[in-house]
Amino acid sequence: MRPDRRLSRMLHVLIHLDRHGGRLTSDDIAQMLGTNPVVVRRSMAGLRERGYVESVKGHGGGWALTRPLSDITLLDVYMALGEPGLFALATSQDNPRCLVERAVTDRLDETLDQARELLLGRFAEITVAEVAGDFEHRFAALDDDERCASDAG
Amino acid sequence: MRPDRRLSRMLHVLIHLDRHGGRLTSDDIAQMLGTNPVVVRRSMAGLRERGYVESVKGHGGGWALTRPLSDITLLDVYMALGEPGLFALATSQDNPRCLVERAVTDRLDETLDQARELLLGRFAEITVAEVAGDFEHRFAALDDDERCASDAG
DNA sequence: TCCTCACGTAAGCGTGTTTGTTACGTGATA
DNA sequence: TATCACGTAACAAACACGCTTACGTGAGGA
Incomplete structure (x- = not known):
């Protein structure tokens, strides 16, 4: 199955919006994401509905943050994307009458639920500002040449 | 993305093989899985290569266990399937030169790795015999009518 | 010997989801 | 009024699992 990269991409965008200051x-x-503006609008619609960003039409329009990155967690972004399925694995329901199958699916679902809980719990703990801090730290550690060579200066 | 149900199905099959005793x-x-024999052979090829089951051609042929279910963990079955991707989420590599993107992907990958470690760790702890025990326990709790109505008697 | 059974494998299509693209509409600004 | 930029619908592409068909091979029985 083709993996969903929207969460990764939206975090990337939010941090660039913050660094840029104005509208993008x-x-x-x-262009930053190597994709199409329609894909961007589609992915960011949920973020707008939840009030993390706003979009403005016309000359000088574009996207801007409406609150600090420290107020947005990875879980917020994930939920703004519609809480897409996390796992590429699922249990089968080929024959719901079969008690063997039900024992298997219950045990697997239980284990998957534990992993899901851990993952979303971690997402809830991490703010986008923290990830931006990771970037700042790395950027500050570069010497001048490397800064010029990187695309994030 | 369309989820992979092979792990669930293979566990189902292994327990039925054990209960049945002979070959299937x-x-x-x-028929048990509501699918096609070719799909079954393809999915079970890995289990045979690892020595958990054997297949025999010709009259009276079919599939049988080659070791007790207590010797097979969920992780063993998962690995026999070729360790398919666990997550429907992935990080983007749209522009590897961008330090912002790299900070995002590193943080996300780290979190996904934690969840993966938890999940595979749990898989390693659970034997197929344990899941079969879940079934036996439920089956024993049914009264006679319910046993007849279930497909696993 | 010949037939049937059952597995082994290759090749192609179906399907669902994200992603990519085109096209057209709407509102805002110069 | 022209242009910019978002909003949305509609459709194609890509990808992986699943399904189906077809053909080959080895084992056993008549």
């Missing part, structure tokens, strides 16, 4: 158009963002 | 043909198993 869907086209700007699409 | 790919056709028998396909």
Whole structure:
């Protein structure tokens, strides 16, 4: 199955919006992500509905943050994307009458639920500002040449 | 993305093989799973290569266990399937030069790795015999009518 | 010997989800 | 009024599992 990369991409965008300060158009963002402005608008619609960003039409329009990154957790972004399925694994329901199958699915679902709980719990603990801090720390550690060579200066 | 149900199905099959005692043909198993014998052979090839089951051609042929369920963990079955990807989520590599993206992907990958470690660790702790025990326990708790109505008697 | 059974494998299509693309509409600004 | 930029619908591409068909091989029985 093709993996969902929207969470990764949206975090990337939020941090760039913060660093940029002003507005970025869907086209700007699409170029950063190597994709299409329509994909950007589609992915960011949920973030707008939840009030993390706003979009403005017309000249000088584009996308901007409406609150600090420290107020947005990875879980917030994940939920703004519609809480897509986390696992590429699922239990089968080929014959719900079969008690063997039910024992298997119950045991597997229980284990998957534990992993899901851990994952979403971690997402809830991490703010986007923290990830931005990871970047700042790395960027500060570079010497001047490396800073010029990187795309995030 | 379409989830992978092979792990669930293979556990189901292994427990039925154990309860049945003798051999089951790919056709028998396909009917249990509501699928096609070719799908069964393909999924079970890895289990055979690892020595958990054997297959015999010709009259009276089919599939049988080659070791007790207590010697097979969920992790063993997962690995026999070729260790398919666990998550429907992945990090993006749209622009590896971008330090922001790298900070995001590193943080996300780290979190996903934690969840993966938990999940595979749990898989390693659970034997197929344990899941079969779950079934036996439930089956013993049924009264006669319910046993007849279930498909696992 | 010949037939049937059952597995082994290759090849192609179906399907669902994200992603990519085109097209058209709407509102805001110069 | 022209242009910019978002909003949305519609459709194609890519990808992996699942399904189906087809053909080959080895084992056993008539």
